[in-house]
Amino acid sequence: MNNREIILGRIREALKIAAPHPALHDGTGTTTPLPASPQKWLPPVGGTLEEQIELFRRNAEDLKAEFRECTSANEAGQYLKKLALAGGWKKIGRHSGELTDPVARELGLPEVRTDGGYAVNDLESCDAGLTECEALVAQTGSVLVSAPSAGGRALSVLPPHHVVLARRNQMVPDLTAALQRVQEKFKDKFPSFLSFISGPSRTGDIERILVLGAHGPKKLTILLLP
Amino acid sequence: MNAHARTFNEAARQQTADLRQRAWIQTALSGYYAKRDEFKNRFQSWPAARDTAAAIKWEAVNHLDRYLDEFASRLEARGTSVFWAPDAQAARDYIVGVAREHQVRSIIKSKSMTAEEIHLNDALEQAGFEVVESDLGEYIVQLRHEPPYHLVFPAMHLTRQQISNLFHDRLGSAPTDNPEDLTMIARRVMRRKYCEADMGISGANFAIAETGMISITENEGNARLTTSLPKVHVAIVGIEKVLPRLSDLALFLPMLATAGAGQPITCYNTLYGGPRQPGEPDGPEEFHVVLLDNRRTELLADAEQREALHCIRCGACLNVCPIFKNVGGHSYGTTYQGPIGSVITPHLRGLQDWKHLSQASSLCGACTETCPVKINLHHHLLHNRRNAVRERPARFEKLIQTAFVFVMRRPRLYEWIGRFGRILQPLQRLVRGTLLDPLRAWTKTRSFPPVAEKSFRELWRERKKP
Structure with missing residues (x-):
C-alpha cells in the first residue's frame, strides 16, 4: 500500500462517524444552505461600470496604489514618461502585449523583455515592470494577473515599481466575478500562476507599523485605458 | 505534573510578572482591533459570512478523502509531484531528498507554520543546507534562534530597538529606530538570496480541489519571489487546508485578511497550479506538494472535535485571548499558540503531555466569538479536559469532590x-x-x-x- 492509500484509508476510517453540522453546535444558528456566490455577505459593490471604477479608485487609494484613467495608449506612455523622470528610471522590464507594446514605444526606455525567458539579474536591475492583467476587482481594489497576462511570475513583483495596464472592460465587480472570468477563459488549461495584487508590497512585522516595499514593489500604478 | 506542564507554568509565571512585556503586546494589538472591526463592518453580514465559511469548511473536511484525491490528481495531471506524508519524518525525508537530488546550495523559505510543526529547518540544516526565512518577522526570529511568537505576527514581541540591535550584531547594519530603514536592510539582504537560491519552500493557506491549486496569502511579496525564481518549489500543505471550489476563495480571502490582520484583503493572494508550463517565461522547473497528515487523521476521527480542522490559521483567537495576551506566545512551547493551539496540540502531540493547556483558559469564549469559521474553541478546551480525566482519572481531585458532596448533603x-x-x-x-x-x-x-x-x-x- 502506498502513502496515498494509507492516508486516504485513515481518512475514510475516521469519517465513518458523522460530525455534527456546524450551524447547530451552538444552538443559535439554523443550517445555512451554501450560496452559489457569497457576494451577498461581502462588502457591497455598485451595479454600473462607473460605480465600480469609482469604488476601485477609492480602494486603490486606501491600499496606497496609484490609479489613473487614460484616454489612449499615447497618454499612458506620456504619463509613464513623467513617472520615469521623477523616479529616475533607466531601464524597464516588460512583456509583449497589445497594451504594453504601444505604451513602451511611447516611453522609449531600454527594456528587458521576459517573453521566452530572461536573466534574473537583468530583471532585478530594472526600475519598473510593465504588465497587463486579467481583471481589476472593484470590491477589493485588486489586480488579477496571470503568467500569460503579466509576463510570467517575477515581472510583477521583482522590479521596485509595478505598472499595470488594463482596459475598462476588464473591470469586474468582485472576487467571484474575477475567478469566474479566468475559469471561463482558461477552462482546464490554467496557467501555473495567478495572483490578486492589492496595493504595493507591505509589512507590519516591526511593531505592527506599516512599511511599503517589503520584498516586492514599493509602488503600484494602475492605468485604465479605454 | 509532567515536564511540559512545569515548563509552561514557569514560563507563564515569568511572563505574567513582566508588566512591560504585557503592555507591549496590548499596544501591538490595539491597532489590529480597530482595523479588524472597521473591515468587518464593511461586510454586508459578517455573521452570515461566518456561517457560510463554517459550512464550506464542514463540507470540505467531512468529505476530505474525495477532495484531497481530486486536488492531488489535478496537480499531478499538470506535472506536479505530490507526496503524501503520513508523518513529520516522512515529510522531512522527502524534502531533504529533493534538496539532495538537485544538489541545491541555498534554500529560500517563505512563512509556513506546517514547516515549523515538522521542524523542517533543523532537518535541512543538519543535512548541510542553508535555509533563509524570507518573511521579515520570520527572518528576525530566525536570526534570534527563536520560534515564532505568534502564528501570523512572528516578531510582535520585539521592539524596533531590539531588532536594530539584532541587525547590527548579525548583519553589521548601522543602528536605526526607523521601521522603514530596518525593513530595507532585510530587503537588501533578501534580494541577493532570491536571485541565488536554487530551491524555494513555501506553505499554503488553501488547497483548491476543483482546479488543483494551492493558494498563498501574504503581504510582503516574499512568497511570490520564493516561488518564482528558484528552479525547484516545494510547498508543504496540511491535509485539512482543502477548499472544494475555486470560487470559495471569494469568501475566504477577505475573511482571512480581516480576521487575521485587520486588512480588507492581503497584498498578494496567489494561486499555483503547477511548475512552469509550456510557453511561460519563468517559474520553477519542478513543483512538489507535500501533503502532511502527522496525526491530523486522529483529530479527524474524533467527530466531536473534528471541526478543529476547519481552522484557517488566521490567528484571530490568539489576538483576543486573555491567556495569550498575558503569558505570551513562547510560553506555550507549541507550534500553534493560543486557543487553537491548546485545542489541537493534545491531538497532535499527546493528550496527557499537553492537557495542561486546556486548563490555562478562563473559558470566556472570546476565541469562539471571533473565529471566522466558527470553531467552538472554548468548548473543545472543556472536551480536552474531560477526555484527559476519562483517560487518566484525577484521583485526588475526585476525592476532594466526593468529600465536598458528602459535606454539602x-x-x-x-x-x-x-x-x-x-x-x-x-x-x-x-x-x-x-x-x-x-x-x-x-x-x-x-x-x-x-x-x-x-x-x-x-x-x-x-x-x-x-
Whole structure:
C-alpha cells in the first residue's frame, strides 16, 4: 500500500462517524444552505461600470496604489514618461502585449523583455515592470494577473515599481466575478500562476507599523485605458 | 505534573510578572482591533459570512478523502509531484531528498507554520543546507534562534530597538529606530538570496480541489519571489487546508485578511497550479506538494472535535485571548499558540503531555466569538479536559469532590465546618502566602474571602426568634 492509500484509508476510517453540522453546535444558528456566490455577505459593490471604477479608485487609494484613467495608449506612455523622470528610471522590464507594446514605444526606455525567458539579474536591475492583467476587482481594489497576462511570475513583483495596464472592460465587480472570468477563459488549461495584487508590497512585522516595499514593489500604478 | 506542564507554568509565571512585556503586546494589538472591526463592518453580514465559511469548511473536511484525491490528481495531471506524508519524518525525508537530488546550495523559505510543526529547518540544516526565512518577522526570529511568537505576527514581541540591535550584531547594519530603514536592510539582504537560491519552500493557506491549486496569502511579496525564481518549489500543505471550489476563495480571502490582520484583503493572494508550463517565461522547473497528515487523521476521527480542522490559521483567537495576551506566545512551547493551539496540540502531540493547556483558559469564549469559521474553541478546551480525566482519572481531585458532596448533603456538618473555619481563619492569616499556608496555591496571588461572622442559617434562626 502506498502513502496515498494509507492516508486516504485513515481518512475514510475516521469519517465513518458523522460530525455534527456546524450551524447547530451552538444552538443559535439554523443550517445555512451554501450560496452559489457569497457576494451577498461581502462588502457591497455598485451595479454600473462607473460605480465600480469609482469604488476601485477609492480602494486603490486606501491600499496606497496609484490609479489613473487614460484616454489612449499615447497618454499612458506620456504619463509613464513623467513617472520615469521623477523616479529616475533607466531601464524597464516588460512583456509583449497589445497594451504594453504601444505604451513602451511611447516611453522609449531600454527594456528587458521576459517573453521566452530572461536573466534574473537583468530583471532585478530594472526600475519598473510593465504588465497587463486579467481583471481589476472593484470590491477589493485588486489586480488579477496571470503568467500569460503579466509576463510570467517575477515581472510583477521583482522590479521596485509595478505598472499595470488594463482596459475598462476588464473591470469586474468582485472576487467571484474575477475567478469566474479566468475559469471561463482558461477552462482546464490554467496557467501555473495567478495572483490578486492589492496595493504595493507591505509589512507590519516591526511593531505592527506599516512599511511599503517589503520584498516586492514599493509602488503600484494602475492605468485604465479605454 | 509532567515536564511540559512545569515548563509552561514557569514560563507563564515569568511572563505574567513582566508588566512591560504585557503592555507591549496590548499596544501591538490595539491597532489590529480597530482595523479588524472597521473591515468587518464593511461586510454586508459578517455573521452570515461566518456561517457560510463554517459550512464550506464542514463540507470540505467531512468529505476530505474525495477532495484531497481530486486536488492531488489535478496537480499531478499538470506535472506536479505530490507526496503524501503520513508523518513529520516522512515529510522531512522527502524534502531533504529533493534538496539532495538537485544538489541545491541555498534554500529560500517563505512563512509556513506546517514547516515549523515538522521542524523542517533543523532537518535541512543538519543535512548541510542553508535555509533563509524570507518573511521579515520570520527572518528576525530566525536570526534570534527563536520560534515564532505568534502564528501570523512572528516578531510582535520585539521592539524596533531590539531588532536594530539584532541587525547590527548579525548583519553589521548601522543602528536605526526607523521601521522603514530596518525593513530595507532585510530587503537588501533578501534580494541577493532570491536571485541565488536554487530551491524555494513555501506553505499554503488553501488547497483548491476543483482546479488543483494551492493558494498563498501574504503581504510582503516574499512568497511570490520564493516561488518564482528558484528552479525547484516545494510547498508543504496540511491535509485539512482543502477548499472544494475555486470560487470559495471569494469568501475566504477577505475573511482571512480581516480576521487575521485587520486588512480588507492581503497584498498578494496567489494561486499555483503547477511548475512552469509550456510557453511561460519563468517559474520553477519542478513543483512538489507535500501533503502532511502527522496525526491530523486522529483529530479527524474524533467527530466531536473534528471541526478543529476547519481552522484557517488566521490567528484571530490568539489576538483576543486573555491567556495569550498575558503569558505570551513562547510560553506555550507549541507550534500553534493560543486557543487553537491548546485545542489541537493534545491531538497532535499527546493528550496527557499537553492537557495542561486546556486548563490555562478562563473559558470566556472570546476565541469562539471571533473565529471566522466558527470553531467552538472554548468548548473543545472543556472536551480536552474531560477526555484527559476519562483517560487518566484525577484521583485526588475526585476525592476532594466526593468529600465536598458528602459535606454539602449534610447541613449540620456544613454548619460545624463553617464555625471551625471562622476560628481557623485568623490563624491562617498569620501564615498567609507562606509555605506553611495550606491554602497557598490560592493565596500567594489572591486574597481569600473572610468567612462570614454568622452563617445564613444562624441569622435565620436568630430573626425567627420572637
